[in-house]
Amino acid sequence: MNASTPVSRPAGSADIDRIALLLDSIEPERLLRRTRLQIQSDIDQYQVCEVDGRVVSCTALSPYRRCTSPSGEIACVATHPDFRGRGLAADLIRRQIERARGRGWAVLYVLTRSAADWFAAFGFESIELSALPAERRRRLQSDSLRCSQALQLRLNLAVSERQAVSEVQPGFPGRPASA
Numbered sequence: 001m002n003a004s005t006p007v008s009r010p011a012g013s014a015d016i017d018r019i020a021l022l023l024d025s026i027e028p029e030r031l032l033r034r035t036r037l038q039i040q041s042d043i044d045q046y047q048v049c050e051v052d053g054r055v056v057s058c059t060a061l062s063p064y065r066r067c068t069s070p071s072g073e074i075a076c077v078a079t080h081p082d083f084r085g086r087g088l089a090a091d092l093i094r095r096q097i098e099r100a101r102g103r104g105w106a107v108l109y110v111l112t113r114s115a116a117d118w119f120a121a122f123g124f125e126s127i128e129l130s131a132l133p134a135e136r137r138r139r140l141q142s143d144s145l146r147c148s149q150a151l152q153l154r155l156n157l158a159v160s161e162r163q164a165v166s167e168v169q170p171g172f173p174g175r176p177a178s179a
């Protein structure tokens with residue numbers, strides 16, 4: 001494996017500034033802003049993809065702590081514009097889906113303003129706002145201006161990974177992280 005081979009892995013405290021730098025490169029209208037402090041306090045939730053020592057893609061897996069059935073959300077999905085279309089984010093999403101399944105979560109949610117089609121390829125389905133856990137709806141209300149155009153999607157983790165990721169739309173989205 002040479003230095004330019006993308007490496008996906010869980011994030012650590014050394015990645016906080018590198019994630020912040022990556023998020024600075026993302027179109028502001030497509031992603032909610034996170035402060036360095038927010039990234040720091042949630043750092044255990046992140047998976048990152050590194051190329052040449054640089055974090056070029058990330059996602060976070062954020063638990064809904066007050067839900068009766070264990071669940072949570074994929075958040076902060078971002079790839080640096082120079083590294084898009086190589087399957088890096090798709091690889092991180094698959095890892096987060098596995099991580100959620102490994103924790104025994106029944107469902108996984110995502111809120112997105114611009115990438116609903118992309119998430120659909122992993123098996124996420126559009127749901128009504130009322131189907132979001134109350135805990136998340138409350139946070140949305142307090143964040144209503146920024147999230148007003150977001151769609152909410154849900155993935156049933158009881159569906160096998162093969163069905164959710166490969167069979168629904170073979171080969172999509174993205175190519176393997178090593179491509």
Ligand SMILES: CC(C)(COP(=O)(O)OP(=O)(O)OC[C@H]1O[C@@H](n2cnc3c(N)ncnc32)[C@H](O)[C@@H]1OP(=O)(O)O)[C@@H](O)C(=O)NCCC(=O)NCCS
Pocket residue numbers: 026027030031057076077078079080083084085086087088089090091111112113114115116117118173174175
């Ligand atoms: C969405 C995003 C994370 C994809 O990152 P990536 O590493 O390029 O993703 P992959 O390489 O795994 O997948 C790329 C494929 O998804 C498609 N895709 C990218 N963004 C899309 C979108 N918003 N809607 C539908 N498809 C999209 C690309 O056209 C590409 O298709 P192709 O492989 O057939 O060419 C990246 O475009 C990004 O950072 N966008 C800005 C932030 C954002 O929108 N985040 C998601 C909101 S929650």
